[in-house]
Amino acid sequence: MKINHNFDNLVPNYLFADIAKKSSEYAAAHPDKPLIRMGIGDVTLPLPKVAVDALKKGAEDLAHKESFKGYPDYEGYDFVREAISKYYASFGVTVSADEILVTDGAKGDSANLSEIFSQDSVVLVTDPVYPVYVDSNIMAGRKILYAPSNEENGFCAAPDESVHADLIYLCSPNNPTGAAFSKDQLKAWVDYANKEDAVIIYDAAYEHFIVDDSPRSIFAIEGARTCAIEICSMSKTAGFTGTRGGYTVIPKELVRDGHNIYDLWYRRLSTKYNGVSWPVQCAIAAIFSEQGMAEIDDNINYYRENASTIMATLDKLGIEYTGGKNSPYVWMKCPKGMGSWEFFDYILEEIQVVGTPGEGFGDCGKGWFRFTSFGSHENTVEAMKRMEKLLG
């Protein structure tokens, strides 16, 4: 027998392993100099109380014959999908509950949705990129094209009309660059996708971080309902990285190759998936209550203050960056023409601060560096003090 040899085409991604190795080696050699970790891509604040209460109540329901729940609906319970539909309406986007599918998070759907499209589909991603979109398509043996996101376009790539694509992955606000598409920029992608008969898989995992008039959903754009699927996550906005919860939206009028895309995805889900547990669905619905929204806003504001601290320091130092405003990520240009890894080593050794080298996310990340705002205020303030002293 043979394995799936597409796996041979995966480029080993040592980014986080290399960061961990360099950091732990430094820490072992300098036990007197504790590191400040500004590279973490995981949240650090605990779950909102409304979610914990809902999880407890959901667990209690399972303990009694009258309230016990077995297999859930594949697409999620009605009341959860209704709550999500109302959430979209709160920022002016109409998505009906029967176009929403509750999931165990955005990573799975972003990796699996391509299964319903032909193996010959030409995939287009931006560079730098969240690695899941690339690796999942390499595993499927697909050809991948890259749209450069760089300093010239403000890390918001535009479609190249001379290139055809079938499946397009967009992430806004972006991980890793923190840049968010404007309405016009996103409209250009929607028009391109409709013209090319392509489908956009739109990752809105960070939509709740948006503070300006950047679109919170691709469905805020005219024409998106005939070309886009949106995936979203409770992970970064509500602290669900370990609890697991998200949702995917597929408009009923999205049709390709004579097939309804929602129906195909539903068929695929019901074959390979048995849904999200009752306590977690209760917790997801609780987040979309008034109290839930207030609690997640408090948590997000805590991270926003960290991002502001980082941005204020970079402004003072005259260092260019994107993100921070609509995103927990700040993406900075390495000073003095340094490379990503050169800057990583420099601040590790000089000020014991750890971040993420941008080139780990693609060629266009060379010479750029990512800080996250998911740490504590104390550590963020201290790290930025040290940055000012070192580079000021």
Ligand SMILES: *Cc1c(COP(=O)(O)O)cnc(C)c1O
């Ligand atoms: C963190 C993250 C996700 C979240 O994935 P989950 O499976 O919901 O935890 C999705 N997309 C991007 C770009 C992310 O950074």
